[in-house]
Amino acid sequence: MTYIYDIILNFTDLNLFYEYYEWKNTDNLINVRKAPIIKVSKDVFNDFINYKVKVSKTFLNKIKNQSLLFRKDKNDISYLVIISNKEKSIGISFNEEGYIEYKSALLIDEEDEANRIVAKMLETSIKYLKCSKINNINMLRDDIIKKDILFKEIKKLYKNKRFSHLKYYYYELFDEIENDEDKIYSKFIECLNSDATDYNLFYKVICKNYKKLLSK
Numbered sequence: 001m002t003y004i005y006d007i008i009l010n011f012t013d014l015n016l017f018y019e020y021y022e023w024k025n026t027d028n029l030i031n032v033r034k035a036p037i038i039k040v041s042k043d044v045f046n047d048f049i050n051y052k053v054k055v056s057k058t059f060l061n062k063i064k065n066q067s068l069l070f071r072k073d074k075n076d077i078s079y080l081v082i083i084s085n086k087e088k089s090i091g092i093s094f095n096e097e098g099y100i101e102y103k104s105a106l107l108i109d110e111e112d113e114a115n116r117i118v119a120k121m122l123e124t125s126i127k128y129l130k131c132s133k134i135n136n137i138n139m140l141r142d143d144i145i146k147k148d149i150l151f152k153e154i155k156k157l158y159k160n161k162r163f164s165h166l167k168y169y170y171y172e173l174f175d176e177i178e179n180d181e182d183k184i185y186s187k188f189i190e191c192l193n194s195d196a197t198d199y200n201l202f203y204k205v206i207c208k209n210y211k212k213l214l215s216k
Contacts, residue, residue: 001036001062001066002036002037002038002117002118002121003034003035003036003037003066004034004035004037004082004110004113004114004117005033005034006032006033007032007035007082007091007106007107007110007114008029008030008031008032008106008107008110009029009030009032009091009102009104009106010023010027010028010029010030010104010105011028011030011077011093011102011104012027012028017090017102017103017104017105018105018141019105020105020106020107020108022140022141022142030069030077030104031069031070031071032067032068032069032070032080032091033067033068033069033070034066034067034068035066035067035068035080035081035082035091036063036066036067036080036081036082037081037082037083037084037089037114037117037118038081038082038083038084038118038121038124038126039083039084039085039086039118039121039122039123039124040083040084040085040123040124040126041085041123042085042087044083044085044126045083045084045085045088045090047128047130048083048090048092048100048103049090049103049134050133050134051130051131051132051133051134052099052100052131052132052133052134053099053100053128053129053130053131054097054098054099054128054129054131055094055098055126055127055128056098056126056127056128057098058127059098059126059127059128060079060094060096060098063079063080063081063094064078064079065078066080066081067080077093077102078096079093079094079095079096080092080093080094081094082106082114084114084115084117084118086115086118086119087115088111088115089106089111089114089115089118090103090104090105090106091103091104091105091106092104098128143199146199146200146202146203146207147192147199149203149207150192150199150202150203150206150207151189151192153206153207154166154185154188154189154192154206158181158185163181163184166181166184166185166188167179167181167184169188169205169206170184170187170188172205173201173202173205174187
């Protein structure tokens with residue numbers, strides 16, 4: 001077994017992972033002293049990123065308790081491995097049934113090290129089931145947070161019949177006067193569901209108290 005040493009993984013969200021530049025101090029960062037690392041094909045790597053995957057018991061036994069942490073963590077990560085296709089590397093934790101439980105990007109220098117380690121390694125063959133496809137969200141983490149806050153704020157204003165606020169926001173954003181509350185609400189919802197929306201602009205207009213909203 002080949003290992004990589006002294007890395008940090010971010011096990012914050014199930015089946016999702018954030019690139020290192022989107023990590024936050026409040027995330028569930030795991031300090032790993034030692035972890036097994038294997039080389040896989042690009043196809044296998046893409047399957048592990050884009051699908052819910054269940055690996056074989058044989059593979060689980062191979063990586064079981066092969067990792068060491070710098071401290072006792074609240075997460076059970078008995079089945080931890082770093083996989084790499086020489087260009088990209090991620091950390092993966094499996095549960096006892098073999099399903100992926102957490103995925104994590106690596107810090108850029110640690111990913112470079114992982115890619116160098118596997119460069120001369122042979123690919124590991126992994127038996128696994130490719131289950132349902134994961135709906136990966138192609139948005140920055142901060143935009144996802146802002147979008148969620150905006151949806152909640154618009155729906156709250158509409159539900160509480162604070163139509164004067166909605167009309168004001170509508171004018172600020174679209175430079176149009178609209179008195180039909182239902183049309184205003186529908187336009188907001190349509191825009192927030194659009195990939196072309198400038199969430200920063202929406203956020204500045206509708207949610208000016210940034211720190212207070214994020215702390216909720």
